[in-house]
Amino acid sequence: MALLLALVISLITIVTMYIFAAKIWWFPPLISQERAAYDEQFMLTLVITGIIFFFAQLGLCYVIFRYRDQGKRAHYSHGNTKMEIIWTSATAILFIGLVFAGQHIWAQVHLESSPADAIQIEVTGQQFVWNFRYSGPDGRFGRLSPEFINESGGNPLGLDFDDPAATDDLVMPVMAVPVDRPVEVILRSKDVIHSFFVREMRLKQDAVPGMEIRLHFTANIVGQYEIPCAELCGLGHSQMRSYLLVMSEEDFQDWLRDNALE
Template sequence: MLPALILFLLTLIVSGLFFFPPVWFPHSITADAIAFDRQFGRTLAVCAFVFVVLQLLLAVTILRGRRAAPHVGGKPHGWMEFVWTLATAAVFLTLAFTGSRSWAKVPQRVKGEETIEVYAHQFAWNFRYPGPDNKFGVTVPKFISDAAGNPFGIDPADKAGVDDIVTASLRIPAGRDVLLLLHARDVIHDFFVRELRTKQDIVPGMEIPLEIHVDQPGQYEIACAELCGLGHSQMRSLLIVLPPAEYDEWKRTQEPQR
């Protein structure tokens, strides 16, 4: 009786945490993030339903098993195995299908009204805007100098790079498509913003595009989500989403770094 009662109570408490969570996700700020949350909710609902039904069945079995005489070697009927295998397969295939539909939309729309370079290195983030000429200057590793304010290594001889804006936090305009070009200087890092529900690995030697479109102005934390060395926990920055006019004004008034 007691084990069945404990099991029943535990099931109630654990299920309650799913429906009335003390701390839940931070709010989602893109259409992709909302689609992700919807898919997560669906998966959770299916798992919670199966979990509760199974635990209750287990509690009932414990209660009945106490009273009935034990029978050894009982086998489930063949048709039962067939039904639960088929039901499990159907549930997981449906979840996989709905999940892949929203996932497939993510990388397809690389256009970007604003293109910004993201540069991850041990243990900081830098961001580069092309400036009024809309062209990024050439970068050369020998010019890389964090102390001199040139973390990207922009070639001072290249005219296209003279007006490039380099910052330590990422400002983007609300309501516009923003194309982030992710680069890493040294080891693998990972661009992670909880509210975007996006974690994108950044691999040295590769340019990885990531498109985001945020409608709500606000301020969100950027964290590195790949253990990248001793200072990993300090590798943070800010994603600041500004109203478009304010963003344009900010960009216009930025001094080039060199």
């Protein structure tokens, strides 16, 4: 019986390791070269924890078999304090080290300011849609005022048209960006906490009411990518998604022009 249990555990271990090593269920391909560090850090963590997992399971199998019921009287063990101190501190050092390495990569994206030539796009989450605002030809975002918010009247953000800078602002339900150009996202929320998530970019950031959170990215591959809301924000949360359209510079300019005409 003990031998069978040890064998089943080994089998589960091998199958689990195979699923990860063969990348059977894996991330979608990365579309932003500056984010490659995220994947590298993830792999490093996975390999280290994978090796520990393997040996821990092997140890478990050995102990199950070695101390199986042999018809003798069992005796109580108090454990080994020295060994416990060693592996607890080793685990702590290892994980704190990985956290620091990861923190460094995260900070590069979130705390560094955007390149000067970045295109600014204001992203506003609300139950249960995303709105994307472009500043229009004047390059300036117009004033917003809550009293002008009119969902059915096509002014979900409350643009104040008395402000000349607001008249050319473009508000869209999808987010178009030109390929290979830095984009600065100004993330806001109108009601509760939402989360802006683009898997292919390894980018996830909460949108918090009352805050303007800035982050930046550069997409390197043309295509259409989902932007789901990654924070449970209410009953319609699962319906809250939009798309990131990465297009050539030319197509992007056309897209801006075509939508401005409407």
